Amino acid sequence: MFETPITVVGTVVTAPExxxxxxxQLIRFRVASNSRRRTADGDWEPGNSLYATVNCWGRLVTGVGAGLGKGDAVIVVGHLYTNEYEDRDGNRRSSSEIRATSVGPDLARCIASIDKRRHPEPAAQNTADGDDTGASSDGAAAEPDTDRGADLDDESGEVSAGLARSA
Amino acid sequence: MFETPITVVGTVVTAPExxxxxxxQLIRFRVASNSRRRTADGDWEPGNSLYATVNCWGRLVTGVGAGLGKGDAVIVVGHLYTNEYEDRDGNRRSSSEIRATSVGPDLARCIASIDKRRHPEPAAQNTADGDDTGASSDGAAAEPDTDRGADLDDESGEVSAGLARSA
Amino acid sequence: MFETPITVVGTVVTAPExxxxxxxQLIRFRVASNSRRRTADGDWEPGNSLYATVNCWGRLVTGVGAGLGKGDAVIVVGHLYTNEYEDRDGNRRSSSEIRATSVGPDLARCIASIDKRRHPEPAAQNTADGDDTGASSDGAAAEPDTDRGADLDDESGEVSAGLARSA
Amino acid sequence: MFETPITVVGTVVTAPExxxxxxxQLIRFRVASNSRRRTADGDWEPGNSLYATVNCWGRLVTGVGAGLGKGDAVIVVGHLYTNEYEDRDGNRRSSSEIRATSVGPDLARCIASIDKRRHPEPAAQNTADGDDTGASSDGAAAEPDTDRGADLDDESGEVSAGLARSA
Incomplete structure (x- = not known):
């Protein structure tokens, strides 16, 4: 079967290591997501919480290392699995882990700005891919920018129509 | 039935309006996601592309307005639906739209930094919630930070154990 | 924040209780999902495994109770959370749990047939909803069938066009 | 980038072709998902609708062909993409399509039973895999059942503990 995709919208609760x-290189941190839900009366009540350890490899190491810290509002996208291990007392334990493919600050809960676009043009991107063995092995592939121009032209027309419609 | 959750990892292909x-207030932009997949020979080949219009309401307006532009690497989290409309020639058309709940730059493909944490403490957060009728109606709720301290203590112990294990 | 949506494609590994x-009423079972992934050589290698406890409430109790057993190929849709508890020795433990909203046999891995459609018409459905307090509180809502006819007409035209195109 | 995973919980609205x-072999049908959401007053109101064309290849053809028809309550798991084409009048159109990896009846809305488990043991499964070139190329891989026994033993202990705790 496929790996299990997951997106967690939460908060970084440990300093990334x-x-x-x-x-x-690996960067690891814990993410917590505390939900709330609307009751039959229309009020909000606390829902369940989710905790997971997030593992960032390859190209994510640079971006996460430069941009995220404990307490930050975060979006984590990746694959969920169960890590089974023995603790120091020999007890068998398990924890939820996410192998992240994309991570970013959540602009619904903070203000962030992009300092550097790492793949400004196809040539640079291909070089970066060649250097980045960590990323290439897990499929966190870059976009094939070579045909971006055509997409953009096509898309912009459609978007204009859509926006005009509801204006 | 529930709304259909979706996460798109892609690129902003139109200037946010x-x-x-x-x-x-509403901010709209188009997102494109071009996939690639590994063949039986171990090579990568281009996969399918996904295009969608992203609608940002409430608290997302501030963050997206301040931080994202055309060409940016982005993570979009929200609910997917089909927008049916008539174009200018009276033809019935449909487009994929996402009502976003979280949006952020993708740190796998860019460097970004958080300039302002909008909800540094519970008191401030509650005030912000009260002001933000757009967000409160769609459930993009803030985390109940009041019990964060306890979670952190609990969590940090567990994380230390996990990290120690694989060191 | 919202609850964290998840879909697990896996196998029922304990008899539903x-x-x-x-x-x-509650039905609980464990689900396991063992992934595999394609290597750079084009081979498949075992990936990570995911284990979770699935909790079925409301209308799911009838369908899961009647149709699923240990060993069955299953799709589980719901919300993921962390259940923290103390085991019999007083050790603090956590497990991944899913509050299921939809569950079904996976037709990619088994042959199944529908014996009974429980909501054949709007009238019957509304009655069922009224009886089903468990389901109504978590939003596992039935489809508003009253406007189904119109959708079908609209949709069938579009589908025909789509199929014709690629024939 | 990765393909975009999606799960749609909805209704089959066209007869599978x-x-x-x-x-x-390919089986195609349309799925519709009509959501509802709870308002600030605690009432339910209709939400947005999602329509998509579902494409089933490989092993799904057998299961979907044998088990699903128009009107059935269904779970569709797969990858979402945009299909761009010209209609009969030469207009450029697009539709949302899902390449399904798993499909099944939704036991929250119907009663279904499993008639045949196609992969009862590893030997049979490997043979089936070898025959099924459609499935092997898209990674809808079967579970490595060879080590299932060990997992079950491990898992059952943990589940018992979990159930005992909340009894």
């Missing part, structure tokens, strides 16, 4: 695993 | 709908 | 929680 | 595309 960076370390090496073999030849690859 | 801001306008008023009644008393509420 | 039915019991009463106050006035409501 | 089966045909050949080269050497592969």
């Amino acid at each position: 960076r370390r090496w695993v073999g030849d690859h | 801001r306008r008023w709908v009644g008393d509420h | 039915r019991r009463w929680v106050g006035d409501h | 089966r045909r050949w595309v080269g050497d592969h």
